[in-house]
Amino acid sequence: MERQEEELFHKAFRGIANDPNLNFTQKSRYLALQADDMLPYPELDVQAKGAMESGLICDMFEGHAPFKPRYVMPDYQKAIIQGSEWLELAPPEDLDEAINFLLILFHHVPSVTNIPVFIGRLDQLLSPFIDDSITDKLLHKKIRLMWQMIDRTLPDAFLHVNIGPEDSRIARTILAVDRELKQVVPNLTLRFDPSVTPDSLLQMAVENISLCNKPHIVNEVMNAAEFVTPEDPRGFGIASCYNSLPLGGGAHTLVRINLKKAAESSDGSVENFIERVLPEVSGLTYQIIRARIDYLVNQSNFYQSSFLVKEGLIEQNRFTAMFGIFGLADAVNLLLKRKPDEGYGYCEQAQDLALEIVKTLSDIVKSTELEHCWNNRALFHAQSGISLDNDVSPACRIPYGYEPGTLQHLQTVLPLHKYFTAGISDIFPIDETIEKNPLALMAICKGAFQKGLRMFTANVANNELVRVTGYMVRCSDIKKLKEEGSRLNTTAFGSEAMDNCGINSRNAQIITDDIPWSKRQ
Amino acid sequence: MSKKPEEITGSVSRIIPFSCVDGPGNRFVIFLQGCNFSCKNCHNPHTMGICDHCGDCVPGCPSGALFIDSGKVTWNQSICENCDQCIDICPRSSSPMTQLLTVAEVITQLETAVPFLTGITVSGGESTMQLKFIRALFKTIKQRSHLQHLTCLVDSNGYLPVSGWEKLLSVMDGAMIDLKACNNDLHLWLTGRANHRVLDSIDFLYKRQKLTEVRWLAIPEITDTSEELTAISAFLKTTAPEAPLRINAFSNSAVKGQARQWQNMSSERIPLLEAELFTTS
Structure with a gap:
């Protein structure tokens, strides 16, 4: 190593080791990430390397030596039935044992953050252990303690719990505890199926949204249609920031294309962008995905050694790769030479182009074979941004601050949702007056699902708990972060995102559209 | 020959496809132009007059x-x-910006929003001044299978005589009535009209189970005096004991004229007023 280079590394390591606001686990993790990044990247050609350096393609800083999958979605149901030989735990026999078993298991589930991004469909996992001997009060206490344990020992807002679509005492208790504690962790999704989920459960979820911006609501029917077959009934889970992934598997990696940069690299014409740029940049994205999967599958020994594989909680062939995009709005506005308030979200021409871009990429993803992946394919994903994204819009979202009225917002994004099997989310910013009228939000949510919205997320203005890309931060934590650090690993991302991504300028709607859709040009 | 319901026109000030503040659920709201009151505290003063x-x-x-x-x-x-x-x-x-729209034209605008709606509300202005239009609109909605699940509500100052409400009953799901003041002199000073018809409307609609809610605007030192609170409480207790009462807080930001000088109602005072109204009743 050159002396100069060595000094640079030392400086970076020393900076982490001596940081006054990081705790010891955060320091260990950052040091490990630095070390990982000192290794050479899996082999890529000059063009792919260039695309990553320029930011045209981004590997989400997953590291140079992928030794664990990005997202792991264990089959916890299987674990709870068979116990774990590796963890030396017999199958749980009552509720306390079941909660204890799961809390232990969670600590052994890897992810890109080292903290699990999916801790299961908790209502289904725990309901068999509930009987009349457990009073509502006792159940509330047990879930409350579990929630505190999760938040304090797995301090990462990407960690996700799923409940629904069935109603249950556990699901209702989880919602009650979640609105009471208003914690960042766990993130929460209600899976909604109009033929199964009672309105009263949806209403409870919507009331929670007006209090703490959780849960996120997912269209069960639409997702199940893509993940569940008679031969493969295990289905899917929702993890991290709105990723739908096969249960008992996950995602090896997520690589995303910056469509704004892609549009900048075109000759400025729609034709050139669709016919030349998109296939080229997709090719490079696949090259990066393949290199990362090859390392993980063939060199890192993860799938050969993990007890999760040995005990059948995950299977390598149930892992996919996520082919992500972001900056769709910017690309569309750039190609049409329109300002944000007259482009994507505001005119039919922009809507048509957005759809054409998404269809083109979706066709590429559907037709490109990918070894070591579920069904030999990647899954298409609208990536909801990271904290360093400056001046580029997340996923297919309308740029923050330019969100039109809720109806127009819905009509813009609705036609795109069906293409993103691995998840897409649009945050509907909603004025706090909704608290007095939860039925309004329920009506919108149900209507949107019926029209093909995959996921519904509302961010109610003036809540302490705010949605960043998909995960939550507490406003008070961000204020404290710069002086005293945070026990939650994700606060730092949230703070950066507030600085860089214009989250504070979201345009809250009193669910009243001032400009009728009929006025579209 | 009389016009078909779809051809009847209304003078429309504005249409809002989504609203969560004009009745239960998510509602499509049609603001009709023109009003028979001239409230000092009107929040939509531009909907009062005819161009x-x-x-x-x-x-x-x-x-x-x-x-x-x-x-x-x-x-x-x-x-x-x-x-x-x-x-x-x-x-x-x-x-x-007022437009003359036919029922058919309003329904066309309604169509895109239908999947996300709980119902529609006609507001104003004073919507009941265009009774024919409202009746034709509601009737058309109730006749179409893909629209008939929408609840049809009227937002009104209650000045419509009972004979007018009778014409709406068969197609209207409910009405939200503003009770500006119980003291007639105060009502006259505030709105330019006496309140007898308003009180009659509340009584009539309640008896027909069409009173969705009563709304009362709390204006500091004008409508929130203890005499008024006692009178409102007593009136509602005898006339519409089970009707929901919504208390709105006065804000001087959207009003014109002398009401700009009036104090804003503080959000802390609302629960106190609520307690006073409900305990006395």
Whole structure:
């Protein structure tokens, strides 16, 4: 190593080791990430390397030596039935044992953050252990303690719990505890199926949204249609920031294309962008995905050694790769030479182009074979941004601050949702007056699902708990972060995102559209 | 020959496809132009008057969306910037952006929003001044299979005589009535009209199970006096004991004239007023 280079590394390591606001686990993790990044990247050609350096393609800083999958979605149901030989735990026999078993298991589930991004469909996992001997009060206490344990020992807002679509005492208790504690962790999704989920459960979820911006609501029917077959009934889970992934598997990696940069690299014409740029940049994205999967599958020994594989909680062939995009709005506005308030979200021409871009990429993803992946394919994903994204819009979202009225917002994004099997989310910013009228939000949510919205997320203005890309931060934590650090690993991302991504300028709607859709040009 | 319901026109000030503040659930709201009250505290003063095409607003329009065509003020919606300067200029508390729309045209606008809606609300202005239009609109909605699940509500000052409500009953799911004041002199001073008909409307609608809610605007030192609170409480207790009462807090930000000088109602005081109203009743 050159002396100069060595000094640079030392400086970076020393900076982490001596940081006054990081705790010891955060320091260990950052040091490990630095070390990982000192290794050479899996082999890529000059063009792919260039695309990553320029930011045209981004590997989400997953590291140079992928030794664990990005997202792991264990089959916890299987674990709870068979116990774990590796963890030396017999199958749980009552509720306390079941909660204890799961809390232990969670600590052994890897992810890109080292903290699990999916801790299961908790209502289904725990309901068999509930009987009349457990009073509502006792159940509330047990879930409350579990929630505190999760938040304090797995301090990462990407960690996700799923409940629904069935109603249950556990699901209702989880919602009650979640609105009471208003914690960042766990993130929460209600899976909604109009033929199964009672309105009263949806209403409870919507009331929670007006209090703490959780849960996120997912269209069960639409997702199940893509993940569940008679031969493969295990289905899917929702993890991290709105990723739908096969249960008992996950995602090896997520690589995303910056469509704004892609549009900048075109000759400025729609034709050139669709016919030349998109296939080229997709090719490079696949090259990066393949290199990362090859390392993980063939060199890192993860799938050969993990007890999760040995005990059948995950299977390598149930892992996919996520082919992500972001900056769709910017690309569309750039190609049409329109300002944000007259482009994507505001005119039919922009809507048509957005759809054409998404269809083109979706066709590429559907037709490109990918070894070591579920069904030999990647899954298409609208990536909801990271904290360093400056001046580029997340996923297919309308740029923050330019969100039109809720109806127009819905009509813009609705036609795109069906293409993103691995998840897409649009945050509907909603004025706090909704608290007095939860039925309004329920009506919108149900209507949107019926029209093909995959996921519904509302961010109610003036809540302490705010949605960043998909995960939550507490406003008070961000204020404290710069002086005293945070026990939650994700606060730092949230703070950066507030600085860089214009989250504070979201345009809250009193669910009243001032400009009728009929006025579209 | 009389017109078909779809051909009946209404003078529409504005349409909002989604609203969560005009009745239960998510509602499509049609604001009708013109009012028979002239409330000092009106929050939509531009919906009071009917345009007489004086043209005063035309030169002030920064985007050139207003012009005179055959002696009539005409609005070009597609270039309007929604700055609302014309509304501020108008000497008749009207708006050049008012449109004459048929029931069929309103239904066309409604169609895109239908999957996300709980119902529709006609508001104003005073919507019941266009009774024929409302009745035709509601009737059309109730007749179409893909629309009939929408609840049809009227937002009103209650000045419509009982004979008018009778004509709406078969197609209207409910009405939300503003009770401005119980003391008749106060009501007269505040709105320019006596309150007998309003009290009658509340009584009539309640008996027919069509009173969705009563709304009362709390204005500091004007409507929130202890005499008023006692009177409102007593009236509702005897006339509409089970009807939901919604208390709204006065804000001077959207009003005109002397009401701009009135104090804002603080949000802390609302629960106290609520307690006072409900305990006395």
